[in-house]
Amino acid sequence: MMEHAQEALFRPVRAGNAFEETVERLMQAIRLGVVAPGERLPSERDLATRLGVSRVTVREAIRSLQENDYVESRRGRYGGTFVNEVIPKPAPGKEFGDIHDALTLRKVLETGAAEAAAGRSLGPAERRGLRARLEEASTASVGEYRRKDSRLHLAIAEATGSAALTAAVADSRMRVNELLDTIPLLEPNLAHSNAQHERIITSILDGDPASARQAMAEHLDGTASLLRGFLV
Amino acid sequence: MMEHAQEALFRPVRAGNAFEETVERLMQAIRLGVVAPGERLPSERDLATRLGVSRVTVREAIRSLQENDYVESRRGRYGGTFVNEVIPKPAPGKEFGDIHDALTLRKVLETGAAEAAAGRSLGPAERRGLRARLEEASTASVGEYRRKDSRLHLAIAEATGSAALTAAVADSRMRVNELLDTIPLLEPNLAHSNAQHERIITSILDGDPASARQAMAEHLDGTASLLRGFLV
DNA sequence: CTCCAAAGGTATGTCAGCGAGCCATTGGCG
DNA sequence: CGCCAATGGCTCGCTGACATACCTTTGGAG
Structure with a gap:
C-alpha cells in the first residue's frame, strides 16, 4: 500500500x-x-x-x-x-506494459478538460479556434486523421486555460497514440468519431460542462474498447 | 491559438x-x-x-x-x-505565477481519480488502506494535518491502479500545497474537511463513481475558494 | 547589385553528473 | 567475542551536455 x-x-x-x-x-x-x-x-x-x-x-x-x-x-x-509530408511509421516493437494505466489517465485528463473548458467563458478567438479544429478533423483523410484528431483534443485542453493541463494531455495522447498506431483505422470508426467530436464541441461552446464531460467520456470509451479488443 | x-x-x-x-x-x-x-x-x-x-x-x-x-x-x-519530527517551513518567497493553472489541474486529476477509484472493484487490502488513511487524517493534529491529508488523497489516486495518475496527483498536490502553506489552517476548516473526506471514501467504497466525483469536487472547491480568497 | 539579417553548420573549452571502487561505522548473528 | 553485512562517507577519472564563438548559405531590402 x-x-x-x-x-x-x-x-x-x-x-x-x-x-x-x-x-x-x-x-x-x-x-x-x-x-x-x-x-x-x-x-x-x-x-x-x-x-x-x-x-x-x-x-x-x-x-x-x-x-x-x-x-x-x-x-x-x-x-x-x-x-515532411510523408511520416514513416516507427518500428512497432512496442511493449504494452500498462494499457490500463495509459487509458485511465487519458480518461481522467480529457473528460476533465472537456468539462473545464465548457465551464469557462471562452473568447471569440478561442471559439473560432475550436470550430476550425473540428472542421479540420471532420474533413481529414485517413492518413492525416490521427494528427488532426490530436490537434482538436489539444485545442480543447488549451481552452481550459491551464498550461499544465495542456502539457499533461499532450503527453498522455502521445502515449495512447503509440498504442493506436498499431491497430487499423477504419472509415466507419472515423465517421462515428466525427459525430462525437461535433457533440463535444457543441457542448463546450454552449457552456454545458456535464454534457461535454459525458460526450467526451463516450468518445474515449469507443477507442478504449477498440484498443482493449485488439490488444487482448 | x-x-x-x-x-x-x-x-x-x-x-x-x-x-x-x-x-x-x-x-x-x-x-x-x-x-x-x-x-x-x-x-x-x-x-x-x-x-x-x-x-x-x-x-x-x-x-x-x-x-x-x-x-x-x-x-x-x-x-x-x-x-525528523519537526519540519521547518521553507522560506515563503514564492511566486504565485498561476494559481488558476494549478487548481484547474488538481480538480481534473483528483475528481477523476475519485471517480475512477469508485468505478473499480477494490481488493480488501486497498479498502482497508483507504479506511486507515481516512482514520489517520480525521485524528490528525493541526501540525500533521497537511501531511495526513495528502496521504489520504494519494491513497485515493493509488486506488485507481494507475501509476501515472498517482504520480500526476503527487506532483499537482505538491504544487497546491506550496500555496496552501502560506495561508492559515483553521480548526473549523479541518472539521469540515474531515466530514467531506468521510463522504468521499464512503462513496468510493460503495462503488458510486458519480457521488465520489461530486464529493471530491465539493471538497476541492472549498480549499480552492479559500486560496483564491487569501491570495487576491 | 550590394549588403546583411537570419538561418543552419562547425569547433572548443568547461563542468555537472556518472560509475566504480574503496573506507568507516555499526549492531546483530553465530 | 569476533565476524560480517549493510549502511553512510569519500575519491577519481570519464563522458555528455553546455556556453560561446565563429563560419557558411541564402534571399529580400535598400
Missing part, C-alpha cells in the same frame, strides 16, 4: 538523456500535428532556449529526425527545418 | 538539474507524508537506482536536507537516513 505511493514518488527523475527527450518532444509536435507537414519548426536557437537545452543537443535531435525523413533542413535566411 | 499548444510542447525538457530534482522528490516524499517522521528513507544506493541518478547526487540532495533539519543520517548496519 505504502509501497505503491513510493513507487510513484521515487520514479526516475529523468525520462532519458537530454537528446532523447528532445527527440521525443519534436516528435510529439509533429505526430500531434502541432507543426503540420510543410510548416517550419522554430529555429534551432529558439528551440534550444524554449526546451532549456543546448543548441548542440537540438541539432543532434533534428539530425536524427532528418535521418528518418521526418523533416528537412534548408540553410540561409528564410531557411529552417520543415516537416 | 496554435502558439499556446507550442508553449506546452516546447516547454523545458528539464525542470532543473539532477540535484535540484532529487531534492524536490525527497521533499515531496516527506511533505506528502509518504515517509513519516521517524521513518527511514530507502538507502542511498536504493534511491540512486530508483531515481535514476548517481549516488553522489543522492548524497548531495540528502546533505541539503540535513542542513535544513529535515532528516538525520546514521551510519552502520541498521543505520540510514531518518525523517
